[in-house]
Amino acid sequence: MALIIKVNDRDNVVIPVQDAPAGTEAVPGLKTIQDIPQGHKIALNDLKKGDEVIRYGVVLGRLARDVPAGGHIDEHMLVLPEMPDLENMPWGRAAGPDHGLPANLPSAFEGYEVPDSRFAGTRNILGIMTSVQCVAGVLNVAVQKIKTELLPKYPAVDDVTALNHSYGCGCAISAPDSVIPIRTLKNLMRNPNFGGEIMVVALGCEKLSLDMLLEPHENNPENVIVLQKQAGFKAMIDAVLSMAEKKLRKLNERRRVTLPLEKLCVGLQCGGSDAFSGITANPASGYASDLLVSAGATVLFSEVSEVRDGVQFLSGRCGSAEIAGKLLSEMKWYDSYLERGGADISANPSPGNKAGGLSNIMEKTMGSIAKSGSAPISGVLSAGERVSQRGLIFAATPAGDFVCGALQLASGITIQVFMTGRGTPYGLAAAPVIKVSSRTDLKNLWDDIIDVNAGTIADGTETIQQAGERIYRLIIDTASGRYAPFAEKYRLYNDICVFDPAPVT
């Protein structure tokens, strides 16, 4: 019997993991009646013209002609369902059932509590925010000294990181869209992994003034160093080291405690996707996401341009008309942002996608959405907005890995699961990143980069549920400090790439 993938119980099509010649047994009692290429759809029943083709539990389209059981359904045979009007999206109809958390899975983790924070940290890091790129050179020199001279004296602190970025001046700070980078930076320094300690290095004449980043009670010499007030370079370095030591002393007092998963905020992201991402790594992570949500955790998924074409399926999982409304307004903002810049949003899926078996935009998008499992969506965040709800949250960010990563950190994730097919060594300094491969080949090639192989699903050695439980356990182990993902071990950290849709000046 051939290896096949069925993503959802409702699906009336399956996908062969390898090319399936005519006569291959696809499921017990069903043989293919023609050659089916790898990753293409096989009808499970006799289907008639006009019947719905269901994959990922959703209608991909209606058949343009009859297809018998064991037959091939390609992109020419599918008529797209009419795209619902963005104004009249259904909501609250499509969320999957909550199966609850199996008794054999952990329902707590060991984290760092943070004063006045609904989420706990998974790491104990000194994060030094910058109000403008101008200070990056000085701060980098200072952080190097902190790492060699101070950090070893405070063994309970995991790391120190400079939150350098390209924002802060030379920007249209009063333009409407500037709310996004300002909010991002303000929230980023409040990530629970920084333990509630505020430390900002400013220049003194930047457009991003301290009152935009800090509350009045935070804006004082205990938390802020203004370089223009320092007597030269050596004084700057001394000032940064002196403040850093005070913060390190406080952070060094922190200890992990056993916490319910209500205190955990997990980010999901995919990058360098391939034809297997949507059938292995993403649904397995989606299953882990459902388990996390069942256990009370908060899970963020993102990437507007990856879900835009299937937004009706997300809308259907929104828990209220208000949540669906926010989802749609984020999509509209993004549509207009892309249009304004002359970005081409057509030509999707690409010819390469179609050759790989992705018949239409719905099918491609569902592969991306698969990472969110089937839980109801309990909130939608604008880019860089801080999460205030529990459960599964759509954080509306661009799909670029490094931009999405910075925005999810600002929203409050303290750990991220990153699914990849082609492979990327992506990582974040501010939170551990678990990398999940879609194919066993990638895990074999990148054995010391990929933390979890979900290619087992395509290999037929694991089910989506089994791989999902494995990812779930690794999330808990990583959050608890018992496992260091490869990116953390080797310190493979991407820059903080701020999303600034406003003009540079």
Next chain:
Amino acid sequence: MALIIKVNDRDNVVIPVQDAPAGTEAVPGLKTIQDIPQGHKIALNDLKKGDEVIRYGVVLGRLARDVPAGGHIDEHMLVLPEMPDLENMPWGRAAGPDHGLPANLPSAFEGYEVPDSRFAGTRNILGIMTSVQCVAGVLNVAVQKIKTELLPKYPAVDDVTALNHSYGCGCAISAPDSVIPIRTLKNLMRNPNFGGEIMVVALGCEKLSLDMLLEPHENNPENVIVLQKQAGFKAMIDAVLSMAEKKLRKLNERRRVTLPLEKLCVGLQCGGSDAFSGITANPASGYASDLLVSAGATVLFSEVSEVRDGVQFLSGRCGSAEIAGKLLSEMKWYDSYLERGGADISANPSPGNKAGGLSNIMEKTMGSIAKSGSAPISGVLSAGERVSQRGLIFAATPAGDFVCGALQLASGITIQVFMTGRGTPYGLAAAPVIKVSSRTDLKNLWDDIIDVNAGTIADGTETIQQAGERIYRLIIDTASGRYAPFAEKYRLYNDICVFDPAPVT
């Protein structure tokens, strides 16, 4: 006699360095007839209503009423000259005379020749380009190892730098404005300070494909490492170190040779400006610029939003209708870019500027333009475009220091002069940056950051010409490797902040 500043021989106004009470002798034989605040304009002759007020050698406006010699000209007394139509700008009328290079000043430097390059390097650096942010984590780890394990073996090489940036994927690569970031990165790795060696670390699935960065003959395994083809993290590090060592071996053969200034390309930039920038540091650097141009060097100045309101004065210095036409088309592009993003381009000068004596946008802008001296403009570059002309060039970039810095490097500068009033510790890894202060107070406070104090001009201890000659000599010394500016000594390096006016996706 009070300290006064006269910027240009044609000026019929002067500026007191401190508040000048009525009766202060401003110039020999002329006393102020009323209290003149610091930095405000004093009439040198009896001026009538309708007369031109000339500062920086240009007409700031016409008088709204008579002002006697020694009187105060404030913002209410000046009628702006009619803003010329962008379509019908004069050209070729306003460039200053070329006084030639005084015999006591050096007319050659010690630089590194680069094959097939019209400009020579001032440093000998291994620059490792990245095609996408995704690879930054791996490259940073590798560069750290190169610095400790390899660089000491190649003493003729000054440094190794990772050209990390936020571009390469998650970007609207087919949008019209994407030409700017692509061109910037392609040209950046060809900066003469990298000695013509090409080394690129790519991921493998990024939108910025290698054929966009490299010529066909460059795109080969001698110059390019694709991480997705490497067998894991350790293999990636080995591959980067192995290629780096081959490049270091070649760079290590290079020696400085005596070269004419035709081989030198200097960038000028100001940031953190104050009321003195336009009367000390900028005109002194402008004088140095005139000397450089006289000696055959190429000088780039930039910052569209800082010159936009006085573009007619730049247009007047353009050497041909074609150059003036390109200048104006860059201004138009920028106007529409800012408008599209809802940026506010009015409210200039600010109330603070006016209180400081800057009567109108012309006067403010002329302070910025002062850094370009009075030479004719022999070329205009779009953002990130490579310089192909000689002489004084306007490189149309945003005014933000770190964005302008990256773009000037892409255009080909091998050394930069940076004027600052409020103070910034700005620096570039790819080229030495000489920092010039506008005030002696700043030099006193930041003695170990500021390389040249032009506050001497306001103090009355030096003329603009004397300070300009000092800056000129330091440029030659720095370019020749005889002087390391403080930013280079302490390695205060800003990130490569790429200007991407197209949408993020």
